[in-house]
Amino acid sequence: MKHLVAKIHPADNVLVALTDLPVGTPVTWDGATVTTTEAIPAKHKLALQPLAPGDPVTMYGVLVGKAASAIGVGGRLTTANLHHATNSYAEAGQRPAWQAPDVSRWQERTFLGYHRADGKVGTANYWLVIPMVFCENRNIQVLEDALVKDLGYARQKSYQPQTQELIALMQAGKSVEEILSVDLQAAESSRQKARLFPNVDGIRFLTHEGGCGGIRQDAQSLCGLLAGYITHPNVAGATILSLGCQNAQVTMLQDEINKRSPQFSKPLYIMEQQKMGTEENMISAALRQTFAGLMLANQQHRQPAPLSKLCIGLECGGSDGFSGISANPAVGHVSDMLVALGGSVILAEFPELCGVEQEIVDRSVDQETAQRFSSLMKAYGDAAVAVGSGFDMNPSPGNIRDGLITDAMKSAGAARKGGSSPVVAVLDYPELVTQPGLNLLCTPGNDVESTTAEVGSGANVVLFTTGLGTPTGNPIAPVIKIATNTPLAKRMPDIIDVNTGTVIDGEETIEQAGERILEYVIRVASGEEVAAVRHDQTDFIPWKRGVSL
Incomplete structure (x- = not known):
């Protein structure tokens, strides 16, 4: 049965409206009846007791604000009459004993995942293509254009037919008002091409705006994050594109990988543009090595875990x-x-x-x-x-x-x-x-x-x-x-x-x-x-x- 209001914690002095409450609506909780003095939209809060300026407002059993002005019983809490406030905190007191839930029905349950050499298990199997610096984002896009569609990973719905329909309407002499009122339906994309590598869930291209400029700690944090993705159990391997002169050096990335996975053994292909010369040299090498990596990744299968x-x-x-x-x-x-x-x-x-x-x-x-x-x-x-x-x-x-x-x-x-x-x-x-x-x-x-x-x-x-x-x-x-x-x-x-x-x-x-x-x-x-x-x-x-x- 659906109630009109809810009180989250016994110590709370407000109720949560579970549905829109018009002014004058009587609501009852724990035997007490409160009548709304103004409309209370669903999800908003009403006062259970009169609140003077400075009075604490409690939800979930903790202080969540103080009244900025008087709020009557059944009145709505708003940004105008309530301001942010919290309790201070100190060293831990007596740590509460935790009562774990009964999970006996799930003890023997398993999921089908990808088992990695480090003992972790992935819920997916992806290949990554990562730039060390934003200067390589364009080359990452070139690789994406070259790989995704032909390998069967393009899946987005196309809205291009809507644009073509609008062009046709304009060429037919339709007015702006008629264009605005036309009901366009998104055309479904053409049937997705079968994946060449059925055991690889996709190729992910992690473009970003970092790697150089800023402070050196930014580069270190970025390398740590990228290492977390490369060593992640949902990842089979990665292709890395580096310019060469950026703050986020490949050696920094390799150090971060070693911190997370000292026995790292996944395929990792690294290309540096300033050493390889032309774009064509680097892109061709990246395509060959990524394709080979996908062949290796496709050999992996889901197993119970x-x-x-x-x-x-x-x-x-x-x-x-x-x-x-x-x-x-x-x-x-x-x-x-x-x-x-x-x-x-x-x-x-x-x-x-x-x-x-x-x-x-x-x-x-x-x-x-x-x-x-x-x-x-x-x-x-x-x-x-x-x-x-x-x-x-x-x-x-x-x-x-x-x-x-x-x-x-x-x-x-x-x-x-x-x-x-x-x-x-x-x-x-x-x-x-x-x-x-x-x-x-x-x-x-x-x-x-x-x-x-x-x-x-x-x-x-x-x-x-x-x-x-x-x-x-x-x-x-x-x-x-x-x-x-x-x-x-x-x-x-x-x-x-x-x-x-x-x-x-x-x-x-x-x-x-x-x-x-x-x-x-x-x-x-x-x-x-x-x-x-x-x-x-x-x-x-x-x-x-x-x-x-």
Whole structure:
């Protein structure tokens, strides 16, 4: 049965509207009835008690803001009457005992993955083509044009027939008004050519704007990120194009590869333009070696692997007021189940942990882990303030429109993706996950930068929750898009893989939704395509370690 409102934590002094509430609507929770004094849109919050200026507002059991002006019982919380506020945090207190979920039904389950020489298992099998510096992006594009279509990897829908139809209408004398009113239908692309290498999921071209200029630390971070992709279990091998004089030297990349995989044995073909001379020399060599690498990659096949070989990245983007009460806690349950099964989980987006620091500190397995989190969090926050910003400026206009009106409110809901298991490690970008359990990774809140980083740190599947809808994908790891609400899932079915609006609709519990997501993860890890892969959505943005929220 669907309720009108929800109270997330017993200590909260606000309710969340689960549907649009007109002015004068009586709502009941725990025997108390509150009547709305103004219209409350779905996903927004109404006061359970009168709030004077300066009074704390609590959601998820933590401080998410303070009243900027008086708010009456049943009144709506807005950016005009509420401002960002969080509690301070200190050293860890008594660490709570973790009650792992019952995962007996999944103990013997497997997925079909690609087993690598280092013992890791991939959920996909890609070949990478990577420039060491932005100067090589054009040559990367030349290689892409030469390889993708003829090898059977071109899959995007063509809209060119629409342009041809518009040209014909103009030539027939149609007016601007008639052109604007015509109903164009996207023509389906011609039948996809059969893949020459059926066991290779694709060739990914990781163009970027880095590698030179900036500071040397940018080059080091970029090489670390690229090494994370090259050594990733979803990757069979790589072709590298270097100009030769850039800050991001090939030797720097090789050092970063050795840090992550001392016994690295994948095919790695490196070409330097300033040594090879003409473009034709380099492109021809790159084509030959890439083709040979694809022949080797095609010899690999999917084989059963335990779920402990999964490393799941947790991400949210286009969040709304339902994110923290449907999709994020459902993903949190998946996180706890995977940890209980011996797998690894990555929770990132440090600006979206603002306000829940004490919980993270208390969940850390030891003081060293807690201290590293606190240090990275403080340094990040201080850097944002130093340039005239701050974590309080994190919510986007879309977040605010759909009920996330302070960063602390957004963060408290975003953190629920991490479940309740202990924090076993805190990593600084672009470090690699090396142990099972819940790992924290310092990244921006920006969707693509964070997703790019999580995969570079080892995530072989990403769970991405969204309340507003976003097509974000990744070049090598399947990004499962999870809707927080049913209207979104119905409105944008081409980009949504899983709907957890069923929790809001009263059709299932958070635990049931989480179990449904885990079953889907197993299918995806075994090769079932997600929407982002079908759309060839391969977003890749390295973080330059400047302030990015």
